Amino acid sequence: MKKTIAGFLIVLGLMLSVLPASAQDFNELTAVEIAVSSYPFAQGLENYPGYTAAAYDPGTRYQQWRVTFWDADGEALGWANVSEATREVTFYDAHFYPSSAQEQDAYEVVPAFLNTTPEIQSTIGSVDDYDYWIGYDAWLFAWTIWINDGIDSLYGIIKFGENGMPWEFDDPQLIALVPGSVMEYEEWYESNENQAIALAYQLPEISSVLRGVNDWFGRAWPEPGTSNQFWRVEFATQDSLLATAIVDIETRTASQ
Numbered sequence: 001m002k003k004t005i006a007g008f009l010i011v012l013g014l015m016l017s018v019l020p021a022s023a024q025d026f027n028e029l030t031a032v033e034i035a036v037s038s039y040p041f042a043q044g045l046e047n048y049p050g051y052t053a054a055a056y057d058p059g060t061r062y063q064q065w066r067v068t069f070w071d072a073d074g075e076a077l078g079w080a081n082v083s084e085a086t087r088e089v090t091f092y093d094a095h096f097y098p099s100s101a102q103e104q105d106a107y108e109v110v111p112a113f114l115n116t117t118p119e120i121q122s123t124i125g126s127v128d129d130y131d132y133w134i135g136y137d138a139w140l141f142a143w144t145i146w147i148n149d150g151i152d153s154l155y156g157i158i159k160f161g162e163n164g165m166p167w168e169f170d171d172p173q174l175i176a177l178v179p180g181s182v183m184e185y186e187e188w189y190e191s192n193e194n195q196a197i198a199l200a201y202q203l204p205e206i207s208s209v210l211r212g213v214n215d216w217f218g219r220a221w222p223e224p225g226t227s228n229q230f231w232r233v234e235f236a237t238q239d240s241l242l243a244t245a246i247v248d249i250e251t252r253t254a255s256q
């Protein structure tokens with residue numbers, strides 16, 4: 001029996017000796033070390049002192065370990081797949097926020113870039129003529145800017161570099177520049193409907209009809225094919241239609 005066990009150990013030793021080094025010494029510490037030293041974690045984790053990481057082997061035939069990162073408060077920062085065979089990160093999903101220094105850089109680089117774009121030059125001229133606020137969206141991998149101009153405010157999305165990480169400021173791209181103060185459809189509809197009803201009610205013919213009627217109500221909707229300029233207004237009770245009017249929302253006039 002002792003000879004059998006000894007023989008087995010010799011065979012096992014020979015088998016281990018011919019296995020690749022990665023299969024012999026790869027463990028959770030190795031996976032974490034590879035992920036920490038790879039993009040984007042090598043740069044991104046610098047802003048998160050006290051971060052933690054854990055790794056495990058899911059047990060698939062692909063031999064890719066999953067490494068997960070958390071900040072000091074336990075909030076997830078992202079994860080990486082690390083190949084046991086190549087000792088490289090094969091895929092990652094990470095969401096980092098900028099440092100104070102990176103935010104200061106953005107306040108210099110973002111407006112300077114936007115002022116060179118035809119979209120800004122043809123609309124507001126220069127970002128520098130307005131109040132604006134800049135932030136970073138870690139899920140869009142892009143910087144955002146709010147250019148304050150009341151109803152004509154603009155919201156911009158700018159991505160830098162290949163991956164859009166907060167420390168990248170080369171190769172800027174204007175992803176979107178859209179009006180910022182746009183109401184939702186329901187809010188827009190309600191606002192115009194109320195305005196149309198109020199303007200129509202001011203017509204003497206309508207106010208006289210409604211005088212003395214306690215249970216009347218108004219409703220309005222845009223006339224098809226008028227680009228929402230003209231709204232039809234009806235005043236009614238539960239039992240009958242009392243009066244109608246057409247309101248021009250742009251000129252704020254009403255007629256029957």
